[in-house]
Every structure is written in C-alpha cells, then in structure tokens.
Amino acid sequence: MTLEKSKDQFEYLKSKLNKFLEERNWKEYHSPKNIAMSISIEAAELMEVFQWINPSALEVTTNKKLMTEIEDEVADIIIYTISLARSLEIDIFQTVIDKMEKNNVRFPPIKES
Numbered sequence: 001m002t003l004e005k006s007k008d009q010f011e012y013l014k015s016k017l018n019k020f021l022e023e024r025n026w027k028e029y030h031s032p033k034n035i036a037m038s039i040s041i042e043a044a045e046l047m048e049v050f051q052w053i054n055p056s057a058l059e060v061t062t063n064k065k066l067m068t069e070i071e072d073e074v075a076d077i078i079i080y081t082i083s084l085a086r087s088l089e090i091d092i093f094q095t096v097i098d099k100m101e102k103n104n105v106r107f108p109p110i111k112e113s
Helices: 003-024 032-049 057-061 064-087 092-106
Strands: none
Touching: 003 064, 003 092, 032 064, 057 064, 064 092
C-alpha cells in the first residue's frame, strides 16, 4: 500500500466521522475531556472482552464471535481517537509517523551478531 493511498483512506474515515457527528449534532459534546474519557472507557471495554480468558492470537482469529467483539471495541477506540485529533486539530497521520520514528530511536532494532 502506498503512503498516498493510506492518507486517502484515512481522510475518508475522517470525512465519514465528521458527517456522522454533524448529522446528529454531537460535536458540541465532543470536548477533549469527554473524548479522552470515551477512549479510556472503550479501552476498558476491550480489556473486558479478555477479562477471564487468555486466548492465543489463533484462538481469537478463529472465533467469529470473539473477533466481532474485539473489532467493535477497536473501532470505537479508533473513532474516538480520530475525533479527539479532529477537535484539537492534530494531524493524526503525521503524528503517528513521527511517534514511530521517535520509538525507532528509543528502541533501536536488535542487531544479530
């Protein structure tokens, strides 16, 4: 996938989210504090899916019901994260790239000897 295609897909997600919020007049409720709290709540809901189980990745991906629950919570986290970035005018695409570059310096690749 090209960088340009990735940006286009991300812009499409942002556009869909903005339309959704506008059609419901929800932007007024999306203060940075409220959205940050919502991200945390959705992350807790993702943790709840795993609360009393410890499946392998293969066990998760082959369990349609479990995968659906996880995908829904991951989507909610991403939706709220995009919404927070929108409200604070953060270029989330570039911010993620920048953070990955910082992490690459902080955690350099392991060189085999």
